[in-house]
Amino acid sequence: xxxxxxxxxxARRLNAAASEPSETPYDWPEFQRRRRRSALTRAIERNRxxxxxxxxxxxxxxTALPYVHRAREHAxxxxxxxxxxxxxxxxxxxxxxxxxxxxxxxxxxxxHAIVRVGTHAAxxxxxxxxxxxxxxxxxxxxxxxxxxxxxxxxxxxxxxVSSLAQVQYAEMLASATP
Amino acid sequence: xxxxxDIPIPEEQIxxxxxxxxxxxxxxxxxxxxxxxxxxxxxxxxxxxxxxLFQDTMMAMFQRLGDFxxxxxxxxxxxxxxxxxxxxxxxxxxxxxxxxxxxxxxDPLRSAMPPVTPxxxxxxxxxxxxxxxxxxxxxxxVWLFEVEGYSHEEIxxxxxxxxxxxxxxxxxxxxxxxxxxxxxxxxEACTQI
Numbered sequence: 001x002x003x004x005x006x007x008x009x010x011a012r013r014l015n016a017a018a019s020e021p022s023e024t025p026y027d028w029p030e031f032q033r034r035r036r037r038s039a040l041t042r043a044i045e046r047n048r049x050x051x052x053x054x055x056x057x058x059x060x061x062x063t064a065l066p067y068v069h070r071a072r073e074h075a076x077x078x079x080x081x082x083x084x085x086x087x088x089x090x091x092x093x094x095x096x097x098x099x100x101x102x103x104x105x106x107x108x109x110x111x112h113a114i115v116r117v118g119t120h121a122a123x124x125x126x127x128x129x130x131x132x133x134x135x136x137x138x139x140x141x142x143x144x145x146x147x148x149x150x151x152x153x154x155x156x157x158x159x160x161v162s163s164l165a166q167v168q169y170a171e172m173l174a175s176a177t178p
Numbered sequence: 179x180x181x182x183x184d185i186p187i188p189e190e191q192i193x194x195x196x197x198x199x200x201x202x203x204x205x206x207x208x209x210x211x212x213x214x215x216x217x218x219x220x221x222x223x224x225x226x227x228x229x230x231l232f233q234d235t236m237m238a239m240f241q242r243l244g245d246f247x248x249x250x251x252x253x254x255x256x257x258x259x260x261x262x263x264x265x266x267x268x269x270x271x272x273x274x275x276x277x278x279x280x281x282x283x284x285d286p287l288r289s290a291m292p293p294v295t296p297x298x299x300x301x302x303x304x305x306x307x308x309x310x311x312x313x314x315x316x317x318x319x320v321w322l323f324e325v326e327g328y329s330h331e332e333i334x335x336x337x338x339x340x341x342x343x344x345x346x347x348x349x350x351x352x353x354x355x356x357x358x359x360x361x362x363x364x365x366e367a368c369t370q371i
Contacts, residue, residue, distance in 0.1 A: 010355050011324040017305040018220070018325045019181060024211035025229045028204045031211075034233055035240075 043173065050166065057163050059122065098158045101165045108168055119171050126164040133157045182213040182253040192252060196243045203240055210253060211236065214260055217326075221264040221318045223310065231267060235260045261322065265336050268314050308358030316351035323348050 026034075137153050187206060194202035214235060219228040238259050246255055309317055315337075322328040323344070328336075333344040 007324075007352055010352060010359065013301060013305050013359065014309075014321070014324050017302045017309075018216070020216075020302055022212045022216035022219075024207070024215050025225075025232060028207050031207060031233070031236060032200075035237055038233070038237065 095154065098161045101161050105165055105168060108172060119167060122167055123164065126160055126167065130157060130160050133160065182210065182217060182257045183251050185210055185213060185253045187252045189248065192243065192246065207236060210256055214256060217257065218260055218264055220321050222267060223314055223317065227267065231263050235263055261336065265318065268318055269337065304359060308355050311358050312351050312354055316347050319344060319347040320351040320355065
């Protein structure tokens with residue numbers, strides 16, 4: 001029994017407790033796993049504003065595009081039938097960039113561990129709108145539309161593909177988090 | 179001392195770890211990890227929080243290994259990282275709120291007490307129990323002063339407070355430890371029977 005409890009004896013007992021053998025809470029592989037997860041979480045945190053912005057943009061586009069589509073259909077002038085409009089250089093560049101993004105999208109895994117309803121709906125909606133635009137552009141080319149109109153549609157399509165890529169990227173990061 | 183400073187880490191191992199050699203990093207982790215966790219556990223009490231701070235400290239060590247100049251032992255440098263992180267946690271308003279929510283009507287000893295194994299001596303169990311009865315700040319001050327060898331000036335600087343704050347916290351913590359470690363009347367009676 002300790003009867004002389006001055007500061008020195010307390011310090012001695014504290015130091016004796018400090019010299020007791022101890023262990024890490026987890027081993028090195030577990031530390032590495034947590035380290036990677038932490039890095040991933042930080043990456044998601046860094047990309048969160050971009051993902052939110054992409055989602056908002058996608059939502060706005062999904063809402064607004066049918067109206068824009070209808071308005072353009074009404075505004076398109078009647079063109080000479082059976083004349084195919086030439087594709088401009090800028091349009092070709094835009095198409096090349098979009099094709100590169102589409103290539104990246106095609107390489108993504110199709111089955112995510114976690115499927116979020118909101119994101120899934122946004123992705124489906126964006127894909128539908130891209131398909132509608134593709135049909136519209138084909139019609140315009142066949143009916144010989146003005147190059148400016150085609151370029152505008154191409155830009156719109158490129159924006160949609162870009163939004164889709166951002167949403168898919170955010171989804172990929174989110175589903176990679178345990 | 180907690181022993182962290184005395185752990186020998188070969189310079190070449192540090193150099194390899196600095197260059198990203200995973201085997202060298204693993205060896206350093208195994209060498210210093212137990213002492214780092216023990217120190218953090220003493221300072222913050224709660225095991226779950228200690229695990230988070232341990233992970234944070236070890237990650238910071240590997241990230242900032244390039245800044246380590248080797249003028250002091252690696253353990254001393256690492257101890258500074260761990261202590262700074264623990265005190266940042268103890269000083270945070272979030273921590274104070276959490277203590278209130280978690281231990282409002284509960285016994286804080288259950289969480290603050292390190293696990294007792296069959297190998298743990300009876301005296302160490304008494305010390306752990308007495309330490310767990312201290313306030314988190316009081317426990318950190320008494321541990322830094324009596325075990326880690328920090329001065330009142332250093333403790334005051336770490337807490338962002340005055341030297342008298344450190345002295346008064348230490349005096350109060352020691353008084354409580356003295357009370358907690360003193361032989362109890364009932365205990366003596368039991369052992370005599």
